[in-house]
Amino acid sequence: MTKISAVFGILAVAGIASAQVSSGSFTPDATDDYESYPGGRAPITSLFGGTVPVIDGAVFHGSIDEGNWQDFRSPGGPIQASSGTKFGTLFGFGDITLDFTGIGGIFGFGGFASAAGVGDDVLTFFDMSGNQIGQDVIAGGFGPGDGSMEGFSYVSTVAIGSVNLNGPETAFDDLTYTTVPAPASLAALAGLGVFASRRRRA
Numbered sequence: 001m002t003k004i005s006a007v008f009g010i011l012a013v014a015g016i017a018s019a020q021v022s023s024g025s026f027t028p029d030a031t032d033d034y035e036s037y038p039g040g041r042a043p044i045t046s047l048f049g050g051t052v053p054v055i056d057g058a059v060f061h062g063s064i065d066e067g068n069w070q071d072f073r074s075p076g077g078p079i080q081a082s083s084g085t086k087f088g089t090l091f092g093f094g095d096i097t098l099d100f101t102g103i104g105g106i107f108g109f110g111g112f113a114s115a116a117g118v119g120d121d122v123l124t125f126f127d128m129s130g131n132q133i134g135q136d137v138i139a140g141g142f143g144p145g146d147g148s149m150e151g152f153s154y155v156s157t158v159a160i161g162s163v164n165l166n167g168p169e170t171a172f173d174d175l176t177y178t179t180v181p182a183p184a185s186l187a188a189l190a191g192l193g194v195f196a197s198r199r200r201r202a
Contacts, residue, residue, distance in 0.1 A: 058094025115141025
């Protein structure tokens with residue numbers, strides 16, 4: 001069973017009265033399907049052909065072969081890649097940061113994810129100067145708890161310089177971005193500081 005919720009009043013940081021980032025779709029400029037990494041839980045230090053550095057936080061980003069990462073929620077099962085046979089994961093409970101400043105920032109970020117442990121996923125977005133411009137908390141973590149991945153997609157009215165991914169051994173696949181600014185029609189939604197979120201497990 002699912003329920004729809006919205007997160008209001010996302011932030012008021014550095015004089016910004018509302019979030020610049022909102023849920024929304026975009027046409028990707030680039031997709032990283034994780035198939036080029038070695039698997040075997042090896043650290044991933046950059047994505048998108050080396051153009052986007054992965055900055056370790058409390059954990060590192062590991063390259064995982066399908067069948068080698070378990071969803072410990074209910075009903076459980078091995079984490080399944082959204083495509084191919086490999087994906088990347090937060091190697092433990094903690095965070096990493098994807099740095100998009102070297103490509104001039106992005107205006108859309110998406111992909112697929114599934115939490116492997118019990119807890120919330122949190123995505124935090126920063127502008128090119130490092131100021132927080134949005135945050136989404138996924139209660140209970142991405143995915144329905146059976147190892148399958150859930151899609152997510154965000155757009156921004158200002159350039160995103162970095163994205164912090166924080167979660168309970170969360171796995172990611174088919175990450176995408178666009179360098180094309182979000183349509184003006186989305187500016188009003190972002191201006192409300194609202195994430196019209198996906199489902200939540202009951």
